[in-house]
Amino acid sequence: MQTKRGCPHNCCYCVYTVVEGKQVRINAPAEVVAEMRQLYDRGVRNFWFTDAQFIPARKFIPDAIALLREILKAGMKDIHWAAYIRADNLTPELCDLMVQTGMNYFEIGITSGSQELVRKMRMGYNLRTVLQNCRDLKAAGFNALVSVNYSFNVIDERPDTIAQTIAYHRELERIFGANNVEPAIFFIGLQPHTHLEEYALERGILRPGYNPMSLMPWTAKKLLWNPEPMGSVFGEVCLAAWRLNPNDFGRTVMALLEERFGCAPLEEALSAPLEERPLVRR
Ligand code: SF4
Numbered sequence: 641m642q643t644k645r646g647c648p649h650n651c652c653y654c655v656y657t658v659v660e661g662k663q664v665r666i667n668a669p670a671e672v673v674a675e676m677r678q679l680y681d682r683g684v685r686n687f688w689f690t691d692a693q694f695i696p697a698r699k700f701i702p703d704a705i706a707l708l709r710e711i712l713k714a715g716m717k718d719i720h721w722a723a724y725i726r727a728d729n730l731t732p733e734l735c736d737l738m739v740q741t742g743m744n745y746f747e748i749g750i751t752s753g754s755q756e757l758v759r760k761m762r763m764g765y766n767l768r769t770v771l772q773n774c775r776d777l778k779a780a781g782f783n784a785l786v787s788v789n790y791s792f793n794v795i796d797e798r799p800d801t802i803a804q805t806i807a808y809h810r811e812l813e814r815i816f817g818a819n820n821v822e823p824a825i826f827f828i829g830l831q832p833h834t835h836l837e838e839y840a841l842e843r844g845i846l847r848p849g850y851n852p853m854s855l856m857p858w859t860a861k862k863l864l865w866n867p868e869p870m871g872s873v874f875g876e877v878c879l880a881a882w883r884l885n886p887n888d889f890g891r892t893v894m895a896l897l898e899e900r901f902g903c904a905p906l907e908e909a910l911s912a913p914l915e916e917r918p919l920v921r922r
Contacts, residue, residue, distance in 0.1 A: 643672050643707060644700075647692040650762045651751075652835040653794060653828045653865070656692040664696050666703050669710040680716050687721040694723035701734055708737040720744040728765050730773035735780035744784040747824070751791050753808025754801040755912040761794055762835060767808060768910045774815050786816055791826045792897075793870045795839065802901040804909035809894055811906055823890035825878070828865040836865065873900075 646664040647656050676687060695704045711719075722745035730738075748770065752758055755767045774786075790805060813821045830836055832852045840846040846862060854860060866874055877900070881892035 641672060641676060641687050642690050643667050643694070644691050644696070644703070647696050649693075649696070649764050650835070651749075651764070652761045652839070653791075653831065655831040655834060658831075658833045660692060664700060666700070669703075669707040672707060673710045673714050673716075676711070676716065676719075677714060680719065685719050687719060689721060689723035691723065693726050695726055695729040695734070697726075698729050701729060701731060705734055705737060708734075708741045711741045712737075718742075722746055724749060726765070727770045727773045727777075730776060732776050732780065735773070735777045735782070738777070739781045743782070745787070747787040747789060749789040750808075751789060751794065752797075752801065753790070753805035753909050755910055756804075757794070757796060757801050759912050760796055771808075771811060771815070771910075774812060778815050782816075783820070785820055785822060786812070787822045787824045788812060789824045789826060791828045791865075793866050793874050794828055794836070797870045799901045800904065800908075802897055803904040806894060806898045806901070806903045807906045807909045810903060823894050825890050825893050827874075830863045830865045840865075 644664055644666045645660045646662060647654075647660065648662050648664060649657065679687075695701060720742045722743065725746040725748060727746075727748050750758060750765055750767065750770060751761060751763060753767065758765050758767060788809065790809075792802065792805070809821070809823060828836065830840060830846075830852075837846070840862070841848060845867060850859060852863065854863075877893060877896050878889075881889050881896055884896075885892040
């Protein structure tokens, strides 16, 4: 189900804002629920809200609340639902409604547990707020699975930022329980019209006029973003994790990274230096 289109954020690698635009358009709650009802009446009980972000910004919290109330009003009490959730945009009331309406899985795309890197990637997340909101969600009774999306080595990754991400992830595990937090490890696919593409062109990693659809190994290798100097390290760690435990790849990657780079104090992960270099000079 899609309840809205568009995302106002600026994450450096993301193409949603190009495909759907930055202007968020909301589908009326009554229409969404009418569509859900058609499926419900045919036996569907599990829904995935495919929105780029279910709550794209704090100003859309009332829209999310209106939709969840409409679901309750419709009496669909035995459903489960899941979505991409920007966990910086929650309130205790919204957390309660999420649990009451049957949210049993969500994905947080913070990409890194280092506030410094989150800023450099222009993700717009305050990692401290995300943690607080996750505690609120847990307090509201959420006791199911959370997938946390990490893409290491997007920009300026270093041993100390890896140790910060480990610290952040361990804190999420403390909040939800280690078995309920699944680290999903991605390599970013470099997409046209993104800030990351500009960054790669500016540094000569890609050449102007490159073909974004190319399957030639020397181009495709650059488009699956994992640049040096940290690229080989991540290649090795991911390969080792795959060999050791392909059925629990994410947790194995995190364990191997912790073994190699350690776990920083949480406060270090949550603090970012005020001075930062822009991702792309304009
Ligand atoms: S919040 Fe998600 S959908 Fe929006 S720009 Fe960032 S990565 Fe893309």
